[in-house]
Amino acid sequence: MxxxxxxxxxxxxxxxAAVGHLGFDGETxxxxxxxIKGEHRSDELKAVNPNQKVPVLVDGDFSLWxxxxxxxxLGERAGDEAFCPTDRRGRIEVVRWMSWEVQHFNRALGDIVWETVAKQVFGFGAPDTAKIEAGQENFRRFAEVLENHLADRNFVLGDDLTIADFAVGSHSALAMHPQSQVPLEEFTRVNAYLERLEAVPAWAATAPKPRAEAAE
Ligand SMILES: N[C@@H](CCC(=O)N[C@@H](CS)C(=O)NCC(=O)O)C(=O)O
Structure with a gap:
């Protein structure tokens, strides 16, 4: 792949992280x-994703963006039913939380950390305070949902890690960045959840490095 x-x-x-967790490293x-250099505007990427965005997975003649x-x-290919549930309830819960994180939780987080962390890393100018505040307001609204949900579970679907956690928790490192201005201190269970996720070996192995180091 x-x-x-x-x-x-x-x-x-x-x-x-999913590739690592499922043991596909050796064949991927x-x-x-x-x-920033525009390397993704290549014919090679366009051939596998007309949007010219990453990530894209190519498995044989199948390309998936x-x-x-x-x-x-990947979860279904590995047949890992604990990480990627196949029962009706488990599957729909995964879809529910993935839809929620894309539309609400990680959209709010993305809006904040773009202004507070990413813009500076990429050299895109000063943070916009109004956008940070709007992001924080949205974050508080949706973080409260996750905070309450985590009252009696360690991970999104229960006590075991699933692909829903790699989706919901995908912004963990940026959210916990010292400059992020994400009000995680107001949501102790969400904060503990992100720390639990960071302790998962395959997730920890993908922790972002400072840009200079990552470029080496
Ligand atoms: N909804 C897409 C989002 C993909 C996306 O926005 N990728 C960004 C990097 S995180 C990208 O490739 N941006 C390049 C561009 O927009 O030109 C997904 O879940 O994969």
Whole structure:
């Protein structure tokens, strides 16, 4: 298999971590693009993803884009029913939390950390305070949902890790970055959940490095 990704990307991190967690490392070539240099605007990437975005997984003659479906594909290919549930309730719970994180939770987190962390890393200018505040307001709304949900479970679907956690927790490193301005201190269970996720070996192995180091 071949996986097209980029550094410092929660969408890329979740699929690289899924490859590692499911034991596909040995049979997966990872190709990294530097988006700042425009490397993703290549004919090679366009041939496998007309959107010219990463991540993309190519398995034989099948190319699949969109991070969450890639994780589901990998989980089902591995036949790991604990990590990628196949029962009706488990499957729909995964889809529910993946839809929620894309539309609400990680959209809010992405809006904040783009302003507070990523813009500076990529040299895109000063943070916009109004956008940070709007992101924080949205984050508080949806973090409260996760905070309450985690009252009696360690992970999103229960006490065991699933692909839903690699989706919901995909922004963990950026959210916990000292400059993030994400009000995690108001949500102790969410904070503990992100720390639990960071302790998962395959997730820890994909922790983002500072850009200079990542470029080496
Ligand atoms: N919904 C897509 C998002 C993909 C995406 O936005 N990828 C970014 C990197 S995180 C990208 O490739 N951006 C390049 C561009 O927009 O030109 C997914 O889940 O995979």
């Amino acid at each position: 071949k996986l097209y990704v980029t550094d410092l990307s929660p969408n890329s991190r979740r699929v690289i 070539e990872i190709q990294k693009y530097d988006l 969109e991070a969450n479906p890639i994780m589901i594909y």
